[in-house]
Amino acid sequence: MKRLLLVFAGVMLVACSEKEPPPEPVRPVLSIKVQALDEETLGRFAGSIQARYETNVGFRVPGRIASRNVDVGAEVEKGALLATLDPTDQQNQLRSAEGDLAKVQAQLINAQANARRQQELFDRGVGAQAQLDIAQTDLKTTQASLDQAKAAVDQARDQLGYVELRTDHKAIVTAWNAEAGQVVTAGQQVVTLAQPDIKEAVIDLPDTLVDQLPTDVVFQVAVQLDPSITTTAIVREIEPQAQSATRTRRARLTLTDTPPGFRLGTAISVTLSSAIKPRIELPLTALQEVDGKSRIWVIDPQNQTVSPRDISLISRTDTTMVLASGVKSGERVVSAGVNSLKPGQKVKIDEDNPQ
Template sequence: MKHLLLVFASVMLVACSKEEAAPEPVRPVLSIKVEALGEQNLGRFAGSIQARYESNVGFRVPGRIASRSVDVGAEVEKGALLASLDPTDQKNQLRSAEGDLASIRANLINAQATARRQQSLFDQGVGSQAQLDAAQTDLKTTQASLDQAQAAVNQAKDQLNYVELRADHKAVVTAWMAEAGQVVTAGQQVVTLAQPDIKEAVIDLPDTLVDQLPQDVVFQVALQLTPEINTTAVVREIEPQAESTTRTRRARLTLSETPTAFRLGSAISVTLSSAIKPQIELPLSALQEVEGKSRIWIVDTQSQTVSPRDVSIVSRTDTTVVVASGVKSGERVVSAGVNSLKPGQKVKVDEGSPQ
């Protein structure tokens, strides 16, 4: 009986030792590779590509628009006809001025003949000084009237030329403010011309953000439909006052480069960022609070084990934390399930984890 008890005890001891020697199972974990952030994202805004230089032009004389020669979006060369007025009034004014000029020219011929005759009579001693002075005064007055009439004709010709609105530089037509048949006044804005050579990005920024923009702010400008086409930009000007309804201020940005795809009117997406001291951002699920200290779990990629490490937290949100010290760029950190880990525990990095 004693022999059987000894055999049974021996078997139990061997079984227990085998159970104690059984290795811990390898635990799958989610992890991320740490990367230091050198920029702070300040927001993303929609905008458009516009010409830096635009001009609103109109006719120099009043009248009714007879025709429009180009449409919005058309590229025009210097001197190209944009629109024209009904020239009837200007032609009538020119005919009237030319008639006055012809009449005064005839009067000038008579005044010249009278002045010569009075001079001849005075030289012969049969004409009076008063008659000679009157003839010469009339000649000078008529000559002045002729000059005035000639100026009126020139002005009437200019007025006739002004019924045609022409581009004074190479431009793109971006807007029309009047249609054919509409009566316009002198100087009234009729069409907007944009110089296509120099383009810039235009966005509306919240008034509260503008006051907080750092001097080294960087703007990343990309096309909304093809974001791979992008460039950087700097502030050229920001409107001093906010728009009353939206509380935004318009900002104009000078592009460092102008890709061909950046056409006038193209919709763009502008991201604001600023250089900061390198920081590391981790998901909130990677953080473990133990006895008032914050720690994370570092994955040793060689031994496939984990170890805890205390970290210093700069800030946190509902989903992320910013770590100031305790972890370096390039290390791998467990991103979920940290509360069930033990120091030195074997883990298997999930294949879906970022490398």
């Protein structure tokens, strides 16, 4: 009996002397929530908001600009006066035409009186037929000269009216190409007017990219100073030839809608994207390669543990990788420090990186 007690006591001493192994430490990790991408970004470019319709206008008569009545950026209504020419030449032409008209009117009175007199003499039998014919011909010639003189007066009045340059529609002045005191010719471009109702985005695209644009390409347009103001756009037209200096082609985009922040001249940022088959893109730091196999570490949100999972890659860059399979959208994976993890290890998700 004593011997059994000694054996039991020895076993208890040995058991008490052994220490229990420490628990596995909880490892903090950076993580990211998997999201499937259904669009591919093709590039980001700067541009501006411009009017779809612009008109270059000028005077219909030559002359020296006497005044410029509006500045660039001014919004003008239909019929607004933009600029005027010195009217001296046109006024002189009108006075000359009015003088010619008065002269012909006096000649017409004489021709009418002579024609009546010759008709009366011929009716009494004392006038010659030849004299009557001459008087009637002079009357018709003078009448034609009168019509011509009246047309000249009307034309001179029109020319005088053309010294005023007015708008024929509501517009915004976007450029002046002549100043007061400058002599311009008839039809020379003086001012550019933009119709503010229809706006579009204008950007310059690399020539090599234009040929690769898919038919369903979507443009995301945002105001540079306030990226929260956005809309989408589609291609309206692209220049057929690239500019020799920059090798770019100007593209004009039709906006889906026009928020108030999209004013004429507003600087914009345009991002090109195209619909693609949904795929998973992760940072390259989430990849672990073991024995020639690629894998990632997936976090169990309930137990806060990690487990490795084999994946298949489509492509990879210096910073990212695209997965063909192995993970689903919505799962959370470790995004950094994967080489020091063990299966079933407890982890703590970095609260500063909730995605």
